Amino acid sequence: MRRVPVTALHAGMKIARPVYSAGGQMLLSAGLELTERYIERLGKLGINFVYVEDGLLPDLEVDDVISDETRSRARSLMRELLQSSTGKRVDIKRCLLLSKEIQSVVENIVDELLGNKNLIFDMMDIRTHDDYTFAHSVNVGVLAVMAGLAMKMPRERLLQLGKGAMLHDIGKIDLPLSILNKPGKLTEDEFDQIKKHCQVGMQILKHSGYVNIVEAAVALQHHERYDGSGYPGGLRGEQIHLFSRITSIADVYDAITSNRVYRPAFPPHEAYELLAAGGGSMFDYEIVRIFIEIIAPYPLGTIVELSNGEIAAVVENIPGFNLYPRVRVLFDPYGQEVGEMKEYFLARQRDIVIHKVIDDVFKYVKERSAQKKSG
Structure with missing residues (x-):
């Protein structure tokens, strides 16, 4: 797979x-x-x-960090919650009922992650354009809890963090789709409307009576930036709640690795580099350092060209060695299939590094073989 x-x-x-x-x-x-x-x-x-x-990696299984059942239930709940408005009127009672169900699904997420050893996020969530908002909310919740786990937070704190992170975008509940899904650049007025979702989300959650002020603060602050360049309050550093600082990183990572109507997704290794570069400016450096330890820049099954010219697949990601996974060689430098099993653990094989990611491996090796014949 x-x-x-x-x-x-x-x-x-x-x-x-x-x-x-x-x-x-x-x-x-x-x-x-x-x-x-x-x-x-x-x-x-x-x-x-x-x-x-496709026959290249028949023994490789790629598993999600949470069960398919839990992810599916969480996405369905977020879909129902974010569609529980009529025109400009938000159904607060419906939000309250759904937020109770979301509490239950967050408990499942936290318990499943607590029971998962050597946790690393290396399976990307498949989603359509129309599913983006709902799937994004769930992924942000999962990523935030994973970061909280890496920071040794107790279960009760993880539950608060997970719920706040999953509900971070609830303020978008009555934003017009014409703005949310606009393929071109937003006008100043449209961007002002977008920015209001932070305060709107805070108010919805605060008045629901089922979300505490810490969880509601995530909705308000998830677009604040560590250097003070964010919105709505221009807060900086530790003026921003810890949960909001974590959620902002999870939010950006999931957003940039997703296809949007106005731009294609960034590959995970490029998103990894962007996050690492934002530590200490846009984001809290210490949280970024922890966060990039739980995400895989080269998810399982990624095909890469190595610095020695061989073409290999990532078959294992080990926490702490994210940039140096275990890889299995599939083709030699000339595009010929390798007959016997050959693997490198790049953390120990430091004379060999990943040179680049290959999307269409069959096209790539065909071109390599043609070059060999013509050479």
Whole structure:
């Protein structure tokens, strides 16, 4: 099994992990053989990658950090919550009822993560354009809790952090989709409307009566920046609550690794570098240092070219060695398939490093083979 960008899919590949909508509807089932029509449909849905079986890594299993059942339930609840407004009127009673259910799903997330050893985020969530807001809220909650775990927070604090992080964007509940999904640059007036979602979210949660002030503060402060350049209050440093500082990093990471109508997703290794560069300016340096230890710049199944010219797949990510995973060599420098098992743990093989990520490996090795023949 490996993760393949939709732009690099070929007819005949088989879906390895089902693709669901935010409402829980299965769009593509595991085992389905892809056709050109299916691949075109995936592109139109705004899905930027899927997990496939193509014979390269038949023994590799890629598992989510939480169960499919918990993720599906969380996404469905967030979908219902963020659609619980009529026109400009927010249904506070409905929000209250759903927030109680969200408390339950956050408990599941926290307990599942507490029971997961050597935790690292190396499976990307598959989502459509229409599912972005709901899936994003869940991912931010999961990432925030993972960071809290790495910071040795007790369970009760993790529950508060997870709930606040999952509800961070509730203030977008009555923003028009024409602004949220605008493909071009926002006008000044439109950006002012976007910025109001922080105060709106704080008010919704505060008046719901089921969210404490610390959890509600995340909705208000998740766009504040450590250097004071954020909004709505221009807060800086430790004026920003710890939960908000964590959530802001999770929010940005998940947003930039997702396809949006106005730009394609950043690959995980580029998002990793962007976050690392933001430590001490946009973000709290110490939290960034912890956060980049729990995310994989090269998720399992990523195909890479090594500095010695060999082409390999990432088969294991080990916490603390994120930039130096274990890789399995698939092709030699000339694009010829390697006959016997050959792996490097790059943390110990320091004379070999990852040179670049390859999206379409079959096209790449074909070109390599052609070069060898012509040379």
